[in-house]
Amino acid sequence: MFAEVVVDIKSSNTDRVYTYRIPEGMNVKIGMRVSVPFNNRFIEGYVISITDKASYSVDKIKDIHRILDSYSIFDEKMIELAKWMKDYYKCYFSEALQTIMPVGIKQGEKKVKVVKINIDEIPSQLSKKAPKQYEILQYLKNRSPIRLSELVKVLNIDYGVIKSLQNKGYIEIYEEEVLRFSVKDIEKTKPLLLTEEQQRAVEEVKRSILTGTFDKYLLFGVTGSGKTEVYLQLIDEAIKIGKSAIVLVPEISLTPQTIERFVSRFGNRVAVIHSGLSPGERFDEWRKVKNGLVDVVVGVRNAVFAPFNNLGLIIIDEEHETTYKQSDLRPKYNAKEVAEKRCEIEKAVLVMASATPSLETYYKANKGEYKLIRLTKRINVSMPQIEVVNMSEELASGNTSIFSRKLFSYIKENLKRKEQTILFLNRRGYSSFVSCRDCGYVPKCPNCDISLTYHFEDKKLVCHYCGYEETMKDTCPKCGSKRIRYLGIGTERVENDIKKFFPNARVLRMDVDTTRKKGSHEKIFYDFRNGKADILIGTQMISKGFDIPNVTLVGVILADITLNLPDFRSSERTFQLLTQVAGRAGRGEKPGRVVIQTYEDDHYSIVTAKQQNYVKFYNEEIKYREIFRYPPFSHLMNIVVSGEKEEEVKNTAVSTYLTCQKLINKLQNKSYNKILGPAPAPISKINNRYRWQVILKSEDRDILTEIAEEIQKMKYSKDIRIAVDIDPLSI
Numbered sequence: 001m002f003a004e005v006v007v008d009i010k011s012s013n014t015d016r017v018y019t020y021r022i023p024e025g026m027n028v029k030i031g032m033r034v035s036v037p038f039n040n041r042f043i044e045g046y047v048i049s050i051t052d053k054a055s056y057s058v059d060k061i062k063d064i065h066r067i068l069d070s071y072s073i074f075d076e077k078m079i080e081l082a083k084w085m086k087d088y089y090k091c092y093f094s095e096a097l098q099t100i101m102p103v104g105i106k107q108g109e110k111k112v113k114v115v116k117i118n119i120d121e122i123p124s125q126l127s128k129k130a131p132k133q134y135e136i137l138q139y140l141k142n143r144s145p146i147r148l149s150e151l152v153k154v155l156n157i158d159y160g161v162i163k164s165l166q167n168k169g170y171i172e173i174y175e176e177e178v179l180r181f182s183v184k185d186i187e188k189t190k191p192l193l194l195t196e197e198q199q200r201a202v203e204e205v206k207r208s209i210l211t212g213t214f215d216k217y218l219l220f221g222v223t224g225s226g227k228t229e230v231y232l233q234l235i236d237e238a239i240k241i242g243k244s245a246i247v248l249v250p251e252i253s254l255t256p257q258t259i260e261r262f263v264s265r266f267g268n269r270v271a272v273i274h275s276g277l278s279p280g281e282r283f284d285e286w287r288k289v290k291n292g293l294v295d296v297v298v299g300v301r302n303a304v305f306a307p308f309n310n311l312g313l314i315i316i317d318e319e320h321e322t323t324y325k326q327s328d329l330r331p332k333y334n335a336k337e338v339a340e341k342r343c344e345i346e347k348a349v350l351v352m353a354s355a356t357p358s359l360e361t362y363y364k365a366n367k368g369e370y371k372l373i374r375l376t377k378r379i380n381v382s383m384p385q386i387e388v389v390n391m392s393e394e395l396a397s398g399n400t401s402i403f404s405r406k407l408f409s410y411i412k413e414n415l416k417r418k419e420q421t422i423l424f425l426n427r428r429g430y431s432s433f434v435s436c437r438d439c440g441y442v443p444k445c446p447n448c449d450i451s452l453t454y455h456f457e458d459k460k461l462v463c464h465y466c467g468y469e470e471t472m473k474d475t476c477p478k479c480g481s482k483r484i485r486y487l488g489i490g491t492e493r494v495e496n497d498i499k500k501f502f503p504n505a506r507v508l509r510m511d512v513d514t515t516r517k518k519g520s521h522e523k524i525f526y527d528f529r530n531g532k533a534d535i536l537i538g539t540q541m542i543s544k545g546f547d548i549p550n551v552t553l554v555g556v557i558l559a560d561i562t563l564n565l566p567d568f569r570s571s572e573r574t575f576q577l578l579t580q581v582a583g584r585a586g587r588g589e590k591p592g593r594v595v596i597q598t599y600e601d602d603h604y605s606i607v608t609a610k611q612q613n614y615v616k617f618y619n620e621e622i623k624y625r626e627i628f629r630y631p632p633f634s635h636l637m638n639i640v641v642s643g644e645k646e647e648e649v650k651n652t653a654v655s656t657y658l659t660c661q662k663l664i665n666k667l668q669n670k671s672y673n674k675i676l677g678p679a680p681a682p683i684s685k686i687n688n689r690y691r692w693q694v695i696l697k698s699e700d701r702d703i704l705t706e707i708a709e710e711i712q713k714m715k716y717s718k719d720i721r722i723a724v725d726i727d728p729l730s731i
């Protein structure tokens with residue numbers, strides 16, 4: 001018998017399938033990790049099929065060296081999924097397989113040392129001769145077997161003593177595998193009585209689940225319309241017929257509250273996958289799924305690969321979120337697309353849900369590619385009242401503070417009424433940059449060429465890309481002037497000003513800077529929910545998944561930050577963010593108020609967000625997309641060339657551009673194609689590496705993938721790196 005093996009080498013030359021012989025008696029199965037000889041060494045490989053026919057001369061075929069795990073990692077459906085990823089995202093087969101594979105598998109199972117006592121009677125002479133040994137045995141008498149680490153800690157002993165007990169045969173030490181159950185026991189909740197709208201949604205999707213039909217739905221429901229209860233009841237239906245479900249949530253909305261909702265319904269039949277888990281913990285969750293210990297996985301992007309063999313349903317919550325796309329590592333996959341493919345392969349049902357669907361998804365729903373289900377009403381409460389304040393008018397009438405008069409008075413009222421307030425600003429730090437009033441000097445990061453952000457607490461200037469920092473100086477390093485000013489505002493500045501104006505308010509801040517420590521995110525959330533603070537200030541981390549009844553006021557400090565990002569999706573992002581944060585207000589019995597501060601109060605993103613009218617926003621935005629041929633009317637591909645020598649990077653970018661042009665001419669078809677650039681990337685230098693980019697636009701995605709393949713096969717000088725992103729979510 002022979003095995004077709006994908007080897008763990010990342011190069012175009014080796015990106016194919018190799019044949020190895022399965023030695024007599026070796027129990028090799030499809031999807032196993034194996035060690036194989038390759039160019040005089042042993043490397044890791046993945047068995048993707050087994051056959052009795054060799055593809056080339058039998059005497060040249062080498063033997064598999066050994067099996068690396070006792071079980072298969074991939075089943076045939078997952079191998080099919082990897083094949084699709086390889087073609088769709090133009091990565092190597094091994095990269096696709098390794099993306100599916102659980103992180104942490106190479107470390108193996110988490111094992112702990114366990115101590116067991118081997119004798120019934122403790123020799124009494126020990127109490128004098130070796131009192132410590134005696135103490136240990138006494139302790140073990142009723143508690144054995146016990147973890148070695150625990151024993152050592154409790155009795156404060158060193159390993160030498162343990163060793164002598166072991167040598168005498170009094171105790172035995174062995175290794176035991178542990179599965180950490182990260183999910184705590186919390187009180188079970190019962191399914192709620194559904195509203196009419198929810199009921200209709202559940203009935204429709206349920207039919208597809210029961211018949212095992214690959215149907216795709218867009219659940220378009222306003223914030224607070226009870227989408228989560230719909231998910232829970234759909235999952236219940238899947239479980240009833242012996243199927244399992246995956247729920248994808250964006251990282252920032254994987255809040256303790258979200259997890260709680262699933263765990264309180266399904267108990268420890270839920271596995272949770274988030275990026276805060278160590279590789280070992282991730283591997284534990286993976287094995288729970290593999291061994292059939294859970295029916296539901298709730299997790300971020302890569303939970304889409306949870307190894308269920310009876311998948312019935314994938315739900316994608318907040319489908320418009322950009323974190324579903326992996327943009328830093330290869331392959332640059334989008335979990336939404338992978339989910340769709342996986343559902344197709346497994347005949348499962350796909351449900352994408354959002355209050356603000358991405359333009360692409362809503363466009364497809366309009367064309368009938370996704371079945372549209374709408375939830376139009378909030379449960380029991382009304383939508384919040386939204387007001388927009390023009391900040392240039394505030395300034396003109398003498399208010400130089402970062403709070404408009406309206407927002408200021410609302411905050412004051414809320415404090416008096418003991419109701420809670422959320423203040424949102426999509427930028428961290430104190431001010432976005434510092435500049436000299438006299439010569440205009442702006443301190444920039446020497447590695448990344450972006451302006452440094454001032455951090456008030458430690459009086460430091462920090463680069464938000466690479467982490468470079470320097471202390472803030474009192475005088476301008478260029479002209480010596482003492483007149484330094486702070487421009488642009490961040491969350492830290494908001495906190496500072498709130499404390500100045502409302503010294504008695506209890507304030508919490510949630511952003512990247514305050515949530516670095518493990519568990520700090522949860523702590524801030526629970527403190528706020530339990531009423532330990534009056535005001536929560538935060539970046540987009542607080543825009544989702546927060547369902548806190550006592551929050552009756554949301555203030556958007558400056559909507560323009562997102563509006564002015566140099567990205568064709570900036571209007572869409574702004575509308576989405578405003579709608580999502582506004583949705584945090586008035587979720588309880590008391591009505592909610594929202595104040596949006598901006599300099600562009602007539603921009604359609606702001607106007608339609610105020611009216612809470614997604615469809616109107618969509619109709620406006622889709623016009624621009626069509627005129628400028630942006631997605632969904634085209635596909636984009638971003639090629640970034642980077643390297644340490646600026647000249648070399650630029651030249652490579654130019655030759656890449658020319659290659660693209662040649663290829664497009666060669667592939668000549670009637671579709672619309674356009675090449676933009678070459679130009680310095682928006683961040684033209686990161687970590688001392690210069691970056692140039694070429695952007696391609698095409699109606700025909702296949703053209704882009706063919707070009708991607710060619711570009712990646714070409715030879716470049718050693719320092720140059722080429723990163724290709726098809727369908728990027730930000731450029």
Ligand code: ADP
Nearest residue numbers: 192193194195222223224225226227228229379
């Ligand atoms: P969404 O995810 O659409 O923003 P949620 O799922 O957070 O909405 O629901 C909003 C609130 O309504 C939650 O507190 C939830 O417990 C409650 N809820 C949902 N469905 C029902 C129902 N059928 N009956 C009563 N309360 C419900």
Ligand code: ZN
Nearest residue numbers: 445448463466
């Ligand atoms: Zn930097």
Ligand code: ZN
Nearest residue numbers: 436439476479
């Ligand atoms: Zn100066």
